[in-house]
Amino acid sequence: MKQIIQYTLTATFALLVIACGEGAKEKKGSLGDKKAQLEKLKKEMAVTATEIKKLEEEIARLDTAAALLNKAKLIAAAPVTIQDFSHYIDIQGTVTAEDISYIAPANGMGGVVTAIYIKEGQYVKKGQLILKMDDKVLRTQLQQLQVQLDFAKNIYNRQKNLWEQNIGSEVQLITAKNNVEALEKQLVTLNEQIRLYTVTSSVNGIADVVDVKVGEMFTGAGARGPQIQIVNNSTLKVKANIPENYMSRVHVGSQVEISLPDAGKTYSSKINLASQLIDPNSRTFAIEASIPGGTVRPNTIAALRIKDYSAPAAVVIPVNLVQTDENGKYVYTVEKDSKNRNVVKKIPVQVGESYNNMIEIKAGLQAGMQLVTAGYQSVYDKQVVQIDGQTTAAN
Incomplete structure (x- = not known):
């Protein structure tokens, strides 16, 4: 609106100059006529300026949000917090009995x-x-x-x-x-x-299994497998095969959460056997963990979550907030500039393990920093932004 006022004033003065110039050139009219014409133009200019100011005030009252958004990018931000972080290996296993004869x-x-x-x-x-x-x-x-x-x-x-x-x-x-x-x-x-x-x-x-009849030959094992099999399910164990790249991170004593989806049961256990032999075909090694016996049947499918990494009091954020450029990983935060405005800051970060859509930040972020959580893909460093709504925890 200020530009409109300046443009109007400039145009008005230009008209005065032109009018005076033409009067001088043509040598027509008296001094009194010129003064009267000038007063008329000044009144018209005053009326125009008043109307412009009135329109600006009305627009400001009716559309304050639009006026603000024209100056600042609307984003969402949340404070960085500290929490314990754990990484798990998710793998499928099978329930088997300790005593199968x-x-x-x-x-x-x-x-x-x-x-x-x-x-x-x-x-x-x-x-x-x-x-x-x-x-x-x-x-x-x-x-x-x-x-x-x-x-x-x-x-x-x-x-x-x-x-x-x-x-x-x-x-x-x-x-x-x-x-x-x-x-x-x-x-x-x-x-x-x-x-x-x-x-x-x-x-x-x-x-x-009782796979033999009177008159048949009993040798212990037939073409279809064992002829008689006795299962004692009072003590059970879960067996699974782990990829060899986890060999240094999965060992006897590692914590494991065992879920039996079909039985609707979950157990906390520890690995009590980790084979030192790598299967040359599957490139895996075998592990075992005990679970209580009872109604669970051998050969039931089990889902294992093996904890292979933990970091207490870690900075953890959603993995999708971490972006990559030619210099490495980075995130966007919000801070105040010298004019007390919210501006975006690009922060290089060093990442650690990621699990369940969350990632550990080992360097670059500290608790309390305002992390851009929405609109982060369309902002740039030092851009003025407006934080929308109330902030929520980044994690």
């Missing part, structure tokens, strides 16, 4: 199943009979051996009676006794071999 025949060879005493899904106690295999040949040998033993005992008893009557030799008595003892040992051995044709459970648990 794959039942195998004790005789090392197996045999044809003659009886099965458990069903799939049944609870089994340690030492409980699971199945029997065909031991007819051994039992036939046992019967024959028993007959030989009975005969040897009879001979020994007769020889002993004769010896007590001073009939016969001591060698005959000792030989008869040795025959009895040898047959008894053979009988014990044969009974032990027969016992190996019965299969018992080595643990308490659930018969998770």
Whole structure:
């Protein structure tokens, strides 16, 4: 509006000059006529200036925000705060039981199943009979051996009676006794071999797999996997494979949060096993962490969050506020200039770890600084800005 007033005044004086100049050139009119014309123009100029001022005041009353925004960029800002920051490795794992017993025949060879005493899904106690295999040949040998033993005992008893009557030799008595003892040992051995044709459970648990029937050959493992599998889920663990680039950051004792989405359960645990061997195919190493047993079933999918980095009292901001140019990373803050105006300042920063859309700032920012949180992509260093609304925490 000031420019309009200046333009009007300039134009008015120009008209006066032109009018005077033309009057002089033409040598027409008296001095009184010129004075009257000048007074008229001055009055017209005063009326114009009054109207301009009135319009400026009316516009200022009706549109103060527009007048202000014409001078300052509207942004949002928030104070930088301090908080604890942690970085996690998110990875998928599987629940497995600490005690999984794959039942195998004790005789090392197996045999044809003659009886099965458990069903799939049944609870089994340690030492409980699971199945029997065909031991007819051994039992036939046992019967024959028993007959030989009975005969040897009879001979020994007769020889002993004769010896007590001073009939016969001591060698005959000792030989008869040795025959009895040898047959008894053979009988014990044969009974032990027969016992190996019965299969018992080595643990308490659930018969998770019973994949064998009467008349089939039991060897412990079939074409489809273990023939009998007993699972004890009173103690469970979660297994996962970690990429090798985290080898120096994940170790025994690392904190891990284990979530079982399908079971709706979450546990806090620590890694109790971290393999030192890298799988050459997947380039990963195995870890294990224990969780309480109970209703969770083995092979349930688990989501693991392994804490591999933490920084107490760190400067943390949204990762999208960090921008990059040829000189590196930077953010925009707001500060007061010499005229007490809000101006933008470009701050180079050194960044650390980032997680869950937040990033750690290791250098460049301090608590309390006003960080530009909206409009940061369209501002520039030293630009005058207006902060919109109330400030909220940057994080």
